[in-house]
Amino acid sequence: MKKIKQVTAMTLAAVLILSSFSFSQKSLAADEEGIIQSVTTDKAMYDPSEKAELSINLTNLNGGDLKKGIVEIRAKHLEKQVGSTIKRKFTLKEGKSKTLTINWKAPADDFKGYLIEVNVKDEADIVIDSDTVGVDVSSSWTKFPRYGYVWNFTEDVDVERRIEKLKNYHINALQYYDWKYRHHKPVADNLDVWDDWSGRPIYGDSVRSYIAEAQKANMVNMSYNMAYAAVSGYENDGVKQDWALYYSDDNPRGEGHFNFKMSDETPTGITHLYFFDMSNKGWQNYIFAETNKVFDAFEFDGWHSDTVGEWGEMKNSKGETLFVKDTYTEFLNAAKTAIGDNYLVFNPVGAQGIEKVNISDVDVLYTEMWPWDRDINGELYDSYNSLKTEIERSREESGGKSLVIPAYMSYDYGESNPGSPFNTSAVLLTGASVYAAGGSRMELGDDGNMLSNEYFPAQNLYMTDNLEKRIAKQYDFIVAYQNLLRDGQTETENAIEVVDYENNENGDPNTIWTYGKKDDNYEIIQMINLLGVSQNDWRANYGEKEKPNKICDFKVKYYYSDEVNSVWLASPDEKDGRSQALSFTKGSDESGDYIVIDVPSLEYWNMIYMSGDEPQSTDDEQDSRLNVTKLMNHFAAKRDLRKPLVKQLSNTLRQADHHLKKGSDDKAVNFLEKALDQLNRKSNNRAVTNEAREALNKAIDLVIYDWSNTNTCEDPDDQEEIPAPSGELINGGFEKGTQGWTFSGTAGHGVDNYDAYEGYKYWIWGAEEYTATVSQTVKGLENGTYTVSAMLKQNTGIPIESKMEVSGYGGDPVDKAIPHSQSYEKISVLAEVTNGELTISFKQQGPGDTNLQIDNVEIVKEQ
Structure with missing residues (x-):
C-alpha cells in the first residue's frame, strides 16, 4: 500500500514500519x-x-x-x-x-x-x-559546465533519444568524440559520409542531427580533435615536416618523430599519431585554419582540443629542446584569437602543465586524470583529496573557473570484465569528491552511458537502474546548489568536529571527510562519508569499493566566522535534494564562538550551509502546522463533544504542534496517536467522532509522509550484491579485484598486477606494526577431503606471524606457516569437510615495513 491514510487506528510501531516501507525509497528506486x-x-x-x-x-x-x-x-x-x-x-x-x-x-x-x-x-x-x-538559469555554460559526449554517428542512430537522455541529466555541453575525418584535417572532402581514422563510417546528417537536437535543448556542441597531432598521409594535406616534434637525445621514452600508437591495424591503415610543435607558427596557422573550416561546414559552437600528455623533453627540427607543456599558454591564447567567439576547451592529460592552461584564454578548464601522474608539488593524483586539491588550485590560478575532470572509474576492471556493472559506492564517492570541491565530471554520454575508458566508444561497464537514479539525483543537486558549490566560494580553516566520529580534512579512509567554505552570504560544511571505506582511491580500479556506514542523529561542532542564525542541510541522498532546517545551539570556548548542529543522517554526501538570516519555515512545515491548528479549532467548535474531552484533545494537539515546530516529527506522531486514542475512548457522539477521527487521521498521514521523506537510517538497497556460486571459490586469482574476499585489520591492502604470480595479486603491507586477515568462506561444498592451496610471497621484513589457515569445516582449524622467501611458494593444507563449507584465511602480524602477497588460491576435492 502506498497510501498511509487508508490505515486508521494503528500502533505507532506499525505506522512507522508502514511509512518507512512505502516512502523511504521514493527518491532512489522505481516505485x-x-x-x-x-x-x-x-x-x-x-x-x-x-x-x-x-x-x-x-x-x-x-x-x-x-x-x-x-x-x-x-x-x-x-x-x-x-x-x-x-x-x-x-x-x-x-x-x-x-x-x-x-x-x-x-x-x-x-x-x-x-x-x-x-x-x-x-x-x-x-x-x-x-x-x-534541478533548473539551471544561466546565459552561458562556461560558469557551471556539465560536460557530456556523443560518439555514435552511424546512419540510423536515434539522435532524439540520446539527446533527450543527456538533457534530463542537465548536460549543457557535448564533446563530439572522433566525429572528424582526420586529426589534422577534421573536415572531409565529402560532407555526406566519411571514415574516421579507425575506419568507422561517419554520416554527416547524423552529426547535423545531433547538433540540431542539442541546440533545441540549449546544449553547446564542441568539435573534437588533437591540438598538435596528425595521422599518416599528413604530408599530402599541407603539414610540413619542419613543424615536427622529436624526442630529445636525453629522452629515454623514444627516438625520432614523437608518435603515439593507437592501434595495431585499421581498415584505413592508420595506426599512429605524429606530433608537431605547438609553438611553431606554421603549425598554429595550419591547425587554426583547419579548425575554422569546421565552423564553416557545421554549426559547432567550439573546439575541444586534446593531447596525449607530457612525455618529457622534446626538440624541434632545429634541435632546440622544449617541454610540450611549456607551449600551452601561448598556443591556447593564439587559438582563442583565431576561432573568435567560438568556445575553446583543452585537455592537458594527467593535469601535466595544467598551470599553463589555467592562466590561458580557454573558456572551460578540463583535464583527464590518471592516478600515477603527479601535481606540481610531486603528489600523486590517486586519492579523493588529490582531486579536490587540483580543483581548488585550478580555481585560484584561473580566477574562478570550475575544472571538469574525466576520471575513468574502474578502468582495469572494465577491460577485464566487460559487461559488468559499475560499483555504486565508487561512482558516488568520486562524484561527491569532485562536486563538493567545486569541480565537475565528464562521465555521461551516448544513450546515457558512463565512461570507464579514455576511448569513448569502449562501453565496458554499465550503470544499474539504481545507479542511474542516484546519478540523476546527483545532477539535480549540483544544478540546484551550484551557487553554493562553485560560485566564488573559498576554503576556510574553521575547525569542524563530528562528535563521536573521527573526521579530518584530508579524506582519509574510515573517517568523515569534512572541510569548510565561505562566500559573502553563507558558511558551508562539506561532509563526505568514508566510514567503513578502507581505501581512498577514487579510481576503484578493480571494481571494488565498500559502501560507507550510514550514521544517524549525530552532532557537528563548528567554529563560525560570522553570526549564524539559521542552519540548513542539503544532500543528493535524502529528501530528493530538498533543504531542511537543522536545530543548533551556540557556545564559546577558548577557541572561539561555535555552534553545535543536530544532523539527522549522513549516507554519502551532506552539505550544511548557514547564514545570519533568521530561519523561514518551509511551506511543508506550514502545511503540517496549519493542519494541526485546523484540528484544534475543529474540536473547540464541536459543542456536542464533552468539554473535558475537547480540552484534553486541544492540549494533546498543542503538544503535537510544539514538536512539529521543533522538527520532532516522531514525537508529534505520538501525540496525534494519543489524541486519536482519547477520541475513540471518550466520545459519545458517533457522527462527530467519525468526522473528527477522519480529520485526525489526515493530520497523522501528512506528518508521517513529511517525516518518512526526511532522513532515515535504513540503508537503501543500492549496492548490487554478486551472489556467491554454491560450492565455488570466488575470484581465487584476484582478477576481479577484492571481490569475494573480506579484509580485517590495520594494514594497507589491495589488488594490483605488480609482481603478481599470474595476472593480479592481493597485497598486504604496513609501515608500522599491524595485523591483517584476508578471508573467504566457501559454502555448498560436498563433504569430503579438500586441498586448499595458494601461491604466497613474503619477502619484505620478517613478520611476527604469517600463516594460511583453514577453519569452519567441521574440525579443528589447520594452518601452515608462510615462509620468508624472495619468490612465490605454494602452500597447501588438507581439510576433511563434514558440514559443507570451509573458511580460508591468510593471517599476518607484522612489525612494520612487512609485506605479504597472495595469488592463485585454489580448492580441489580429493578423489
Whole structure:
C-alpha cells in the first residue's frame, strides 16, 4: 500500500514500519505504486526570464480513481522559495497514465540554480507523492559546465533519444568524440559520409542531427580533435615536416618523430599519431585554419582540443629542446584569437602543465586524470583529496573557473570484465569528491552511458537502474546548489568536529571527510562519508569499493566566522535534494564562538550551509502546522463533544504542534496517536467522532509522509550484491579485484598486477606494526577431503606471524606457516569437510615495513 491514510487506528510501531516501507525509497528506486514517475524539463539550461516547460509524468496505481488531484509546484533557490506556488488540478483513473505540462518562468537573475519541488495531493489535500528537479538559469555554460559526449554517428542512430537522455541529466555541453575525418584535417572532402581514422563510417546528417537536437535543448556542441597531432598521409594535406616534434637525445621514452600508437591495424591503415610543435607558427596557422573550416561546414559552437600528455623533453627540427607543456599558454591564447567567439576547451592529460592552461584564454578548464601522474608539488593524483586539491588550485590560478575532470572509474576492471556493472559506492564517492570541491565530471554520454575508458566508444561497464537514479539525483543537486558549490566560494580553516566520529580534512579512509567554505552570504560544511571505506582511491580500479556506514542523529561542532542564525542541510541522498532546517545551539570556548548542529543522517554526501538570516519555515512545515491548528479549532467548535474531552484533545494537539515546530516529527506522531486514542475512548457522539477521527487521521498521514521523506537510517538497497556460486571459490586469482574476499585489520591492502604470480595479486603491507586477515568462506561444498592451496610471497621484513589457515569445516582449524622467501611458494593444507563449507584465511602480524602477497588460491576435492 502506498497510501498511509487508508490505515486508521494503528500502533505507532506499525505506522512507522508502514511509512518507512512505502516512502523511504521514493527518491532512489522505481516505485511502480507511486503517482509521479518522473519530472523533467525541456532544456538543459535556460536564459534568464525564459519559460521552462516542466513535464510531470503520472501513473495511478494506488487502488482507486484520483478524481480531484492537485499538483503543486514550488521553486526554491537554496532555502528560500522564489515566486508563488503553482497549482494545477487533474483527474487520473486507476491504472492510467498522463503527462502534465506546466510552465515556470525563470527569474531574471543570471547564473542561478533552482530546485523545483513537485507535490501531488489527493482530494483530501493530503500529499501522496513528491519529487524534485534541478533548473539551471544561466546565459552561458562556461560558469557551471556539465560536460557530456556523443560518439555514435552511424546512419540510423536515434539522435532524439540520446539527446533527450543527456538533457534530463542537465548536460549543457557535448564533446563530439572522433566525429572528424582526420586529426589534422577534421573536415572531409565529402560532407555526406566519411571514415574516421579507425575506419568507422561517419554520416554527416547524423552529426547535423545531433547538433540540431542539442541546440533545441540549449546544449553547446564542441568539435573534437588533437591540438598538435596528425595521422599518416599528413604530408599530402599541407603539414610540413619542419613543424615536427622529436624526442630529445636525453629522452629515454623514444627516438625520432614523437608518435603515439593507437592501434595495431585499421581498415584505413592508420595506426599512429605524429606530433608537431605547438609553438611553431606554421603549425598554429595550419591547425587554426583547419579548425575554422569546421565552423564553416557545421554549426559547432567550439573546439575541444586534446593531447596525449607530457612525455618529457622534446626538440624541434632545429634541435632546440622544449617541454610540450611549456607551449600551452601561448598556443591556447593564439587559438582563442583565431576561432573568435567560438568556445575553446583543452585537455592537458594527467593535469601535466595544467598551470599553463589555467592562466590561458580557454573558456572551460578540463583535464583527464590518471592516478600515477603527479601535481606540481610531486603528489600523486590517486586519492579523493588529490582531486579536490587540483580543483581548488585550478580555481585560484584561473580566477574562478570550475575544472571538469574525466576520471575513468574502474578502468582495469572494465577491460577485464566487460559487461559488468559499475560499483555504486565508487561512482558516488568520486562524484561527491569532485562536486563538493567545486569541480565537475565528464562521465555521461551516448544513450546515457558512463565512461570507464579514455576511448569513448569502449562501453565496458554499465550503470544499474539504481545507479542511474542516484546519478540523476546527483545532477539535480549540483544544478540546484551550484551557487553554493562553485560560485566564488573559498576554503576556510574553521575547525569542524563530528562528535563521536573521527573526521579530518584530508579524506582519509574510515573517517568523515569534512572541510569548510565561505562566500559573502553563507558558511558551508562539506561532509563526505568514508566510514567503513578502507581505501581512498577514487579510481576503484578493480571494481571494488565498500559502501560507507550510514550514521544517524549525530552532532557537528563548528567554529563560525560570522553570526549564524539559521542552519540548513542539503544532500543528493535524502529528501530528493530538498533543504531542511537543522536545530543548533551556540557556545564559546577558548577557541572561539561555535555552534553545535543536530544532523539527522549522513549516507554519502551532506552539505550544511548557514547564514545570519533568521530561519523561514518551509511551506511543508506550514502545511503540517496549519493542519494541526485546523484540528484544534475543529474540536473547540464541536459543542456536542464533552468539554473535558475537547480540552484534553486541544492540549494533546498543542503538544503535537510544539514538536512539529521543533522538527520532532516522531514525537508529534505520538501525540496525534494519543489524541486519536482519547477520541475513540471518550466520545459519545458517533457522527462527530467519525468526522473528527477522519480529520485526525489526515493530520497523522501528512506528518508521517513529511517525516518518512526526511532522513532515515535504513540503508537503501543500492549496492548490487554478486551472489556467491554454491560450492565455488570466488575470484581465487584476484582478477576481479577484492571481490569475494573480506579484509580485517590495520594494514594497507589491495589488488594490483605488480609482481603478481599470474595476472593480479592481493597485497598486504604496513609501515608500522599491524595485523591483517584476508578471508573467504566457501559454502555448498560436498563433504569430503579438500586441498586448499595458494601461491604466497613474503619477502619484505620478517613478520611476527604469517600463516594460511583453514577453519569452519567441521574440525579443528589447520594452518601452515608462510615462509620468508624472495619468490612465490605454494602452500597447501588438507581439510576433511563434514558440514559443507570451509573458511580460508591468510593471517599476518607484522612489525612494520612487512609485506605479504597472495595469488592463485585454489580448492580441489580429493578423489
